[in-house]
Amino acid sequence: MAKMKTLERDLEFFGFGIHTGKPVELRLIPSDSGQIVFRRSDLGNLEFRISLEDIRTKNCTMLDTDHGKIMTLEHILAVLWVYGIDSVTIELNQEEIPSMDGSALHFARAVRRAGFKELKKETNLQKITKSLFIQEEKASISVDPDTELRITYQIEFEHPSIKKQEMSVVINPENFEKEIAPARTFGFLEDVPALQKQGLALGGSYKNTIVLDKTRVINGPLRYPDEFVRHKILDLVGDLSLLGNPVTGHFIAKKAGHALHLKVVRFLSENPDYFLPL
Numbered sequence: 001m002a003k004m005k006t007l008e009r010d011l012e013f014f015g016f017g018i019h020t021g022k023p024v025e026l027r028l029i030p031s032d033s034g035q036i037v038f039r040r041s042d043l044g045n046l047e048f049r050i051s052l053e054d055i056r057t058k059n060c061t062m063l064d065t066d067h068g069k070i071m072t073l074e075h076i077l078a079v080l081w082v083y084g085i086d087s088v089t090i091e092l093n094q095e096e097i098p099s100m101d102g103s104a105l106h107f108a109r110a111v112r113r114a115g116f117k118e119l120k121k122e123t124n125l126q127k128i129t130k131s132l133f134i135q136e137e138k139a140s141i142s143v144d145p146d147t148e149l150r151i152t153y154q155i156e157f158e159h160p161s162i163k164k165q166e167m168s169v170v171i172n173p174e175n176f177e178k179e180i181a182p183a184r185t186f187g188f189l190e191d192v193p194a195l196q197k198q199g200l201a202l203g204g205s206y207k208n209t210i211v212l213d214k215t216r217v218i219n220g221p222l223r224y225p226d227e228f229v230r231h232k233i234l235d236l237v238g239d240l241s242l243l244g245n246p247v248t249g250h251f252i253a254k255k256a257g258h259a260l261h262l263k264v265v266r267f268l269s270e271n272p273d274y275f276l277p278l
Contacts, residue, residue: 001122001277002246006030006087008115013106015098018185019060019071021203024098026076028111029089034121036080038063038070039091052242052269057258059200061239071096074238074258075104081241082176083111086123102184102208104234108177126275128249134264139255141264143274146250148172153233154254159188161217165229171237180237182223183230186210189218236261243268247275 011028031037038048048054048063048070056064060072076097080088090097100106133142152168169175187201187209195201204211206219210227224230236253239261253260268274 002084002125003118004034004086004121004123005084005116005118006032007085007111008117011110011114013098013100013110015100016203016208017071017094017096018099018102018203018208019200020094020096022094022096024092024094024096026098027089027091028114029091030117031087031089032119032121033089034087034119036077036086037089039089040068040070040093040095041091042093043068050242050244052266055242055262057262058198059195059258061235061242061258061262069095072099073097074235075100076107076238077241078176078234078238079104079107079111079181081246082171082237083108083116083173084246085111085116086244087119087121099185099203099208102210103231104181104238105177108181112173112177124245124277126245126247126277128247128274129276130274132264132267132274134260134267136260136263139257139260140253141256141260142252143264143268144250144252146248149246149248150250151233151236152250152252153229153236153256155229155232156255157228159212160215161212162228165226167226167229167233169233176237180230180234183227183234184208184210184223185231186212186228189213232256239265 007030013026040046054063054065056062061074062069062071128145131144149171154166156164211218242265
């Protein structure tokens with residue numbers, strides 16, 4: 001058993017929602033509740049707690065309830081999960097977490113510099129004990145026991161700037177901030193009109209998205225030659241955080257995305273015999 005942690009102090013961020021395009025003020029507020037709680041200040045301080053029943057995916061991971069929604073959870077939740085922050089209030093005045101520069105780097109640096117405070121409450125550390133494999137058409141995710149949290153991700157696009165990329169990395173605070181958190185969201189210019197008709201990508205720009213036309217990256221340089229697959233790892237970490245407690249295991253994803261990530265999370269949440277406490 002390990003102690004739950006919260007932040008030593010408040011953190012404040014300002015940015016724009018990558019899908020809504022709206023300006024957002026975000027605060028991370030230390031808490032001893034033992035939960036991650038979202039608070040919409042624009043809805044009379046209405047609070048939301050994470051429940052897999054309310055999680056949806058639509059080009060992002062969102063908490064969607066009868067009373068309101070919060071979009072693009074994955075980056076901020078990835079940071080909190082990796083740094084072991086399991087008790088905090090996330091207050092925002094819009095329906096979407098700000099995208100910052102399209103990565104999780106701003107959040108990761110700020111959280112680390114703020115410092116952590118242990119609580120009296122304990123959290124369960126869990127390890128994967130049985131393998132599983134979930135496939136949907138050409139996409140798949142397998143999970144195997146491991147002594148650490150390891151992610152191997154493979155993507156493949158016909159685009160000449162991406163092609164086939166694969167990375168395997170142990171997820172810990174040091175590796176995360178150096179190798180994964182700086183990787184930015186990417187998108188294709190030709191997809192923008194269709195996305196915007198769905199009310200998505202309204203805040204996408206060269207400042208928060210790696211944009212590709214049919215032959216090249218328009219707004220380079222890249223931060224890493226394989227920045228695309230690194231960002232997919234970031235998204236998977238954020239989605240795995242929905243499991244709640246820290247976990248060890250090897251997650252191997254091929255051509256996957258938020259929907260398949262969530263399918264694995266739901267399976268593991270509904271089948272606790274795949275876990276043992278550490």
